[in-house]
Amino acid sequence: MHKEFLMGNEAIALGALAAGVDLVCGYPGTPSTEVLETVAKKNTGNVYVEWSVNEKAAMEVAAGAAYSGARVMVTMKQMGLNVASDPLMCVEYIGVKGGMVVLVADDPGPISSQTEQDTRHFASFSKVPCFDPSSAQEAYDMMAEAFELSEKYQTPVFMRSTTRVSHGYASIEVRDPEEYVVNKPEGFVKDTNRWVIFPKLSNANHKKIVARNDELADVFSAYAGNRIFPENAGIDEKLSKKGIAAGGISFTYAMEARAELSGLRLLKVSTPYPFPEKKAVEFLEGLDEVLCMEELDPVIEDGLIYVCGKYGLKTKILGKHTGHSPVAGELSRDIALEMLAEFTGIKREKTEEKELPPLPVRPPVLCAGCPHRASFYAVKRAMKGRKCIFAGDIGCYTLGNAQPLDMVDTCLCMGAGLGIAQGVGHMDPETKCFAFVGDSTFFASAIPGVINAVYNQADMTLVVLDNSTTAMTGHQPHPGTGHTMMGQVVDKVSIDAVLRGCGLTVVEHVNPMELEKAVDTVKKVADEPGVKAIIFEYPCVAIVKPEKPLHVDVSSCIGCQKCIKEIGCPALSMRDGKAVIDESQCTGCTLCSQICSMDAIKKPCNGDCGSEKAQKTGGANE
Amino acid sequence: MNKNIVLCGVGGQGTVLASKLISAAAMAKDIPVMSAETIGMAQRGGSVFSHLRMGDDIYSPMIAKGTADIILGFEPGETVRMLPYLKPDGQVIVSSREVMPVTASLTGGSYSGADMIAYLQKNVKNLFVIDTDKAVKELGSAKVLNIIMLGAAVSSGALGLEKKDIKNAIIEKVPEKFHELNFRALDYYGNK
Ligand code: SF4
Ligand code: SF4
Numbered sequence: 063m064h065k066e067f068l069m070g071n072e073a074i075a076l077g078a079l080a081a082g083v084d085l086v087c088g089y090p091g092t093p094s095t096e097v098l099e100t101v102a103k104k105n106t107g108n109v110y111v112e113w114s115v116n117e118k119a120a121m122e123v124a125a126g127a128a129y130s131g132a133r134v135m136v137t138m139k140q141m142g143l144n145v146a147s148d149p150l151m152c153v154e155y156i157g158v159k160g161g162m163v164v165l166v167a168d169d170p171g172p173i174s175s176q177t178e179q180d181t182r183h184f185a186s187f188s189k190v191p192c193f194d195p196s197s198a199q200e201a202y203d204m205m206a207e208a209f210e211l212s213e214k215y216q217t218p219v220f221m222r223s224t225t226r227v228s229h230g231y232a233s234i235e236v237r238d239p240e241e242y243v244v245n246k247p248e249g250f251v252k253d254t255n256r257w258v259i260f261p262k263l264s265n266a267n268h269k270k271i272v273a274r275n276d277e278l279a280d281v282f283s284a285y286a287g288n289r290i291f292p293e294n295a296g297i298d299e300k301l302s303k304k305g306i307a308a309g310g311i312s313f314t315y316a317m318e319a320r321a322e323l324s325g326l327r328l329l330k331v332s333t334p335y336p337f338p339e340k341k342a343v344e345f346l347e348g349l350d351e352v353l354c355m356e357e358l359d360p361v362i363e364d365g366l367i368y369v370c371g372k373y374g375l376k377t378k379i380l381g382k383h384t385g386h387s388p389v390a391g392e393l394s395r396d397i398a399l400e401m402l403a404e405f406t407g408i409k410r411e412k413t414e415e416k417e418l419p420p421l422p423v424r425p426p427v428l429c430a431g432c433p434h435r436a437s438f439y440a441v442k443r444a445m446k447g448r449k450c451i452f453a454g455d456i457g458c459y460t461l462g463n464a465q466p467l468d469m470v471d472t473c474l475c476m477g478a479g480l481g482i483a484q485g486v487g488h489m490d491p492e493t494k495c496f497a498f499v500g501d502s503t504f505f506a507s508a509i510p511g512v513i514n515a516v517y518n519q520a521d522m523t524l525v526v527l528d529n530s531t532t533a534m535t536g537h538q539p540h541p542g543t544g545h546t547m548m549g550q551v552v553d554k555v556s557i558d559a560v561l562r563g564c565g566l567t568v569v570e571h572v573n574p575m576e577l578e579k580a581v582d583t584v585k586k587v588a589d590e591p592g593v594k595a596i597i598f599e600y601p602c603v604a605i606v607k608p609e610k611p612l613h614v615d616v617s618s619c620i621g622c623q624k625c626i627k628e629i630g631c632p633a634l635s636m637r638d639g640k641a642v643i644d645e646s647q648c649t650g651c652t653l654c655s656q657i658c659s660m661d662a663i664k665k666p667c668n669g670d671c672g673s674e675k676a677q678k679t680g681g682a683n684e
Numbered sequence: 685m686n687k688n689i690v691l692c693g694v695g696g697q698g699t700v701l702a703s704k705l706i707s708a709a710a711m712a713k714d715i716p717v718m719s720a721e722t723i724g725m726a727q728r729g730g731s732v733f734s735h736l737r738m739g740d741d742i743y744s745p746m747i748a749k750g751t752a753d754i755i756l757g758f759e760p761g762e763t764v765r766m767l768p769y770l771k772p773d774g775q776v777i778v779s780s781r782e783v784m785p786v787t788a789s790l791t792g793g794s795y796s797g798a799d800m801i802a803y804l805q806k807n808v809k810n811l812f813v814i815d816t817d818k819a820v821k822e823l824g825s826a827k828v829l830n831i832i833m834l835g836a837a838v839s840s841g842a843l844g845l846e847k848k849d850i851k852n853a854i855i856e857k858v859p860e861k862f863h864e865l866n867f868r869a870l871d872y873y874g875n876k
Contacts, residue, residue, distance in 0.1 A: 065711065067704075067708065067711055067717065153775075161746050177802065196743075197743070197744075226720060226744075226745070226746065229720065229721070230718065230719065230745040231707065231717075231718065231719040231720070231721075231745065232717065232718045232719075232745065233707070233711050233716055233717050233718075237802070278776045290781075311744065312743030313743075314743035314746075315743075315744055315746070317743040317744075318743050318744055318748070321741070331874060390832075394746065394748075395744065395746050395747065395748035395749075396748050396749050399748060410747030415749070415768055416767075416807065417765065417801070418764055418768075419764065419766070419799065419803050420795070421761050421764060421765050421795075422761045422784070422785045422795045423785060423787070424729060424730045424731050424785045424786070424787075425730070425785075425787060425789060426730050427729065427786050465790065466790060626790060627790070628789050630787070635784070635788065652836070
């Protein structure tokens with residue numbers, strides 16, 4: 063054993079490695095991405111790691127390996143679980159041989175997701191047992207337990223994390239590589255009665271699953287992770303009829319609030335499904351009221367209400383159903399303190415909060431030199447004055463909705479832009495319908511939408527924003543990049559060939575940084591009948607070395623601000639009535655210089671053109 | 685010794701490394717550490733913060749309002765934003781140089797860092813303002829603002845760490861060719 067300062071996601075990854083995981087696959091998504099990346103980085107060579115094309119593919123690859131007796135982990139964010147749900151619902155009925163842990167990171171807030179869905183509910187829906195760690199150390203320790211449970215009961219198991227657990231850092235105890243479990247998968251053994259899902263088998267297994275989960279509710283009641291605090295004395299006698307129930311990161315908030323305010327009895331729920339009923343009964347004994355602290359859905363709250371009903375207990379359960387807890391958004395130390403203060407009637411010494419002066423707003427924007435800016439701008443310019451809809455998708459390019467581009471009219475979920483563009487078009491054939499999709503999203507979930515459009519005779523333009531990476535989540539490779547997580551260089555899957563294979567005949571490639579050519583291409587393609595595509599090709603600024611920054615020739619600049627108002631590049635601003643370029647941000651993409659009608663924005667010179675150079679804001683020592 | 689530390693600034697200013705260095709220094713002294721920081725889309729030119737907690741009996745990496753021993757503010761406006769976290773007699777160390785929002789030129793939403801510093805001077809007893817432009821000029825690099833801040837923080841005593849602890853962490857975490865510059869930045873304020 064030794065100590066390391068680890069991010070929650072790194073702890074989960076090391077926990078899986080220590081448990082002898084043989085295969086890890088997943089699809090990137092905040093806040094889950096670092097788990098798989100850490101496995102790949104720390105791979106001793108014994109683990110097969112892949113970024114799959116999407117979560118459904120990952121789940122199926124993992125199932126095959128688990129059928130073969132391997133220990134497997136599948137990683138995704140909560141939105142990805144929707145994509146993976148088809149195979150997961152079925153794998154639960156079939157079961158596994160090797161341990162299978164499905165790591166899902168939920169995103170209370172939400173901070174970087176479309177929904178606040180709760181994987182603990184997915185657990186009861188799919189009947190898959192669920193662990194819910196509250197810290198990096200716990201997540202590390204629970205990985206071993208999850209694999210053991212999965213193997214013992216031959217079922218997939220959820221390891222559910224949330225943003226603050228996944229992205230929090232702590233100094234934790236981890237095993238040395240010599241102490242890792244070594245697992246030797248037996249390989250797939252044929253048995254049609256076991257691996258082929260037929261109605262008769264499903265019926266029989268359904269009964270077994272229900273019985274098993276009843277048993278697990280008892281097993282979890284005895285599990286050390288589900289605990290009642292304090293184990294010994296330490297309860298405030300005046301408040302001995304009140305208790306708190308919490309799980310996940312909210313448990314840590316509850317413990318700190320409890321330490322500050324009052325020693326109430328507290329139930330920590332580490333396995334929200336199957337709910338540790340007997341432990342809950344033990345906790346509820348003698349309590350009049352219980353306050354539930356949890357993020358997202360009222361899962362612990364519902365569990366306790368159920369237990370009270372089933373065992374005829376009179377305890378009042380307070381939480382989201384009763385207005386004692388916020389129903390949406392993250393909890394925080396401060397919200398937990400307020401909730402507990404109100405519940406116990408203990409007055410807190412609050413430092414009065416002064417009103418702050420107006421503060422700068424810093425919304426996320428497309429980076430300086432981002433090729434998406436140029437692509438959106440080309441389409442905007444080409445379609446000016448025409449009736450259009452621009453269906454967006456999930457990725458950095460969702461930021462194309464901000465002013466001044468204002469080029470994202472809809473955004474729903476991965477790959478949805480294609481379908482939405484078709485639906486709008488069917489209702490209003492006069493509208494020119496565009497769907498924008500990034501390269502990684504294209505492979506992950508846009509291809510059926512393309513085929514649907516071709517088959518059903520839609521009239522639309524697909525715009526593929528190909529920046530050669532999965533930018534939003536931190537630059538993961540994908541089928542179009544030509545390399546894998548195992549470090550192999552492989553043939554790239556061609557977006558062009560895929561589109562033509564789906565029946566498109568008009569597929570144009572253009573460099574978005576060549577503005578005029580790009581505008582002409584869009585004009586031409588948009589007026590073709592049927593389904594057609596434009597592939598804008600230019601790499602993400604974060605993965606290539608920037609060109610030399612441009613500068614503004616102050617004698618030519620008339621201060622019209624056209625460059626700023628048209629494209630909104632963050633490297634451009636006005637100073638003393640003239641445009642100025644921040645050298646530390648500018649990537650030399652030349653887009654602004656193609657917009658200036660005075661030809662005032664110049665390529666690097668030797669400092670003899672009389673231009674004013676921008677002050678560096680100072681890069682960081684990261 | 686329990687310490688709550690807030691680091692804040694704008695994406696790309698080096699708050700993350702500063703937080704890592706403090707953590708490494710604490711770990712080397714066997715002090716338990718937890719931290720949490722902004723990750724993801726908000727990093728790009730957006731407001732970023734790290735909460736860092738040292739000591740025993742800590743459950744969560746998050747800091748409650750009114751309990752931070754020290755705020756290390758890499759940017760005046762962002763420092764004001766985090767002020768509700770400061771405990772009544774807490775220490776604030778702030779860089780004088782403002783960073784305009786990237787959208788300022790579009791929306792006209794520019795603001796004055798000097799106004800923010802004035803607000804801090806009025807509302808914070810233990811305030812230390814770093815004359816960043818001067819420091820950067822004297823050190824010849826804008827890249828070590830984070831280390832200058834760390835040096836000032838250590839000297840204030842509010843971190844409960846010593847310069848040699850941070851120095852060792854720099855040796856461990858930063859490529860060797862930058863050591864000399866980082867050490868000079870660390871020693872810019874206070875005693876060695
Ligand atoms: S060339 Fe112009 S548009 Fe491109 S990054 Fe530089 S300032 Fe921005
Ligand atoms: S650089 Fe060109 S477009 Fe920008 S303000 Fe000056 S003249 Fe106008």
